[in-house]
Amino acid sequence: MRRKRRRPAQKFNRKMRTKLMVLFSLILAVLCGLIGRLTYIEHTKGETYQKKVLSMQSYDSKTIPYQRGEIIDRSGTVLATSVAVYNVILDCTVVNDKEEYVDPTVEALVKCFPELDETEIRRIIKEKKDKRYIVLAKKVPYDEVQPFVELQDAVDKKGNKVNPDIKGVWFEKEYQRNYPFGSLASSVIGFTSSGNVGTTGLENYYNSTLNGINGREYGYLDSDSDFEKTVIDAQDGDALVTSIDANIQSIVEEKIKDWNEKYRDNYYKGTGSINTAAIVMNPNNGEILAMADYPNVDLNNPRDLSKWYTKKQIKNMSEDEKMDALNEIWQNFCVSSTYEPGSVQKPFTVACGLETGTIKDKMTFDCDGYEDFNGQKVRCVARYGHGIETVRKTLMDSCNDAIMQMSYKIGKNHFTEYQSIYGFGQKTGIDLPGEANTASLMYQVEDMKPIDLATNAFGQNYNCTMVQMVSGFASLINGGTYYQPHLVTKITDSTGNTISTVEPKAVKQTISQSTSDKIRDYLQSVVKEGTGNTAKVDGYSMGGKTGTAQKFPRGNGKYLVSFMGFAPYDNPQVLIYVVVNEPNVADQPHSVFAQNIAREILEEVLPYMNIYPDEKKTGVNKGYDVTGSKDSSQYTGKHNGTKSRNEKKKKN
Known part of the structure; x- marks a missing residue:
């Protein structure tokens, strides 16, 4: 077999070598251009890209x-x-x-x-x-x-940087x-x-x-x-x-502060009372115009106790004690605290009697100064009695005895039913946290004894909150409609566009229009001629009710005093409720403390709200310090549920 001849290796000819040299030159030129470009970038924008790279490396997200x-x-x-x-x-x-x-x-x-x-x-x-x-x-x-x-x-x-080395x-x-x-x-x-x-x-x-x-x-x-x-x-x-009005809120807080500074005298935390609080409401829709309590806190420094305690007191506090002190100041008394309301309850009792037909406008009651429950006397402020009391005069004089007699006629079934209708023992649903649950602090019909009914009727021996009381009271004077109290009226996005509107919520009808008209008429007499005359704003028709509740244990000299008022009398546009918890005076049971605060607030708020005077000014009633009417929501001894020895006499 013939062997094939091996072909010799092919050498680069001149043409091929030329092509390779051209290709190499092109690659070299590109590399030189890239190096030149990078050098230019480093020289002109190196700092900028360095920041970008560092930003990406360190803070890529x-x-x-x-x-x-x-x-x-x-x-x-x-x-x-x-x-x-x-x-x-x-x-x-x-x-x-x-x-x-x-x-x-x-x-x-x-x-x-x-x-x-x-x-x-x-x-x-x-x-x-x-x-x-x-x-x-x-x-x-x-x-x-x-x-x-x-x-x-x-x-x-x-355009060159003056301080290029700040980095x-x-x-x-x-x-x-x-x-x-x-x-x-x-x-x-x-x-x-x-x-x-x-x-x-x-x-x-x-x-x-x-x-x-x-x-x-x-x-x-x-x-x-x-x-x-x-x-x-x-x-x-x-x-x-x-719904808060910053101007009304400011007026309310100023008057509360002034009162506390007037009566402070080294009392509890340097204030004039344990708590002083007020709510201003539109009774026709449940909107809260102002809600304030004292002592309060600077929201920009809410953990600062120096306003209420000395440096020595703060230094001696444990961490738990400091926290307790802060929680006490942070708490909203109007919503979170419960108390016995006293005589501001009486219009509710009268309304219940009128609505159920168990009380008639022309009825009279003989007040001899007390009711006796098997030897336990529950007294009226008039120790020797008011004498004959009409329904209107019962509220004007804040007569406990007559109210207790009304409670016998009303009966515990009607009374407990209407306490529930008014919202007592239930949360109002106000849009604030920490609303107290008072259900366990109310009597059920099966547990209510005669003395419990009698004392509940004038506002003792059961507990409520301020927001419960003011919401229920609004229904007594606005025609009988109970509105859920609320603070937020609208929610908007960050650009101001409305997302949702909170409409007034009419929850229920508590009493009829006719009963409401009578209650409003009675309450005008309370302010015009009765125990609430200290609260009267000159030139304005008003209605209202005072309250003085004896705190437990009975006989300790501690009281919570209050005033609930509204104006104008025939078409209420504003409702105010003021509570003073243990005023810093030796003789506490005077609702004039709360009345003075309420009057001073209304004197500025009514003109601000463009509510014009509807009565001729008299130039009378500049307020009182301590003198004035006491309320009669107080009693002695402990409740034992025994039946009154003179109940039969009072019933007729």
């Missing part, structure tokens, strides 16, 4: 905080808002990149933020070279941050809750703790509504080395428009 919704009064006045504040952040890796960056950066920080310590900053830069996130200062206001930003960004006429400082934005009026409506508005968590008041009740959703910013370098950002915007929280 950044949270964009939402802004918590505002709380606004009925006229648009902002009561609570969130303001932008900034954390001062130091990136040690950038500052240490060049030695000449250190001194200018430190000097700028100390100059613009005097609270920072230069020695400490230099120590951090030296010892924490690899740290990219060091918080130097927290929650710095915008106007304090701006001088540093202006210094860092300052340029000359040619590695940036500002982290967040929001801080702010209350422009400090303590105004503190127990209503409430405050937040860290992380936008509502702790008390509307801040707590509407926490999820006020809070928004954080946004996110993602950063990366694209194929052209350009820094790209993807931003998911934050969703700000919704705002609450409330």
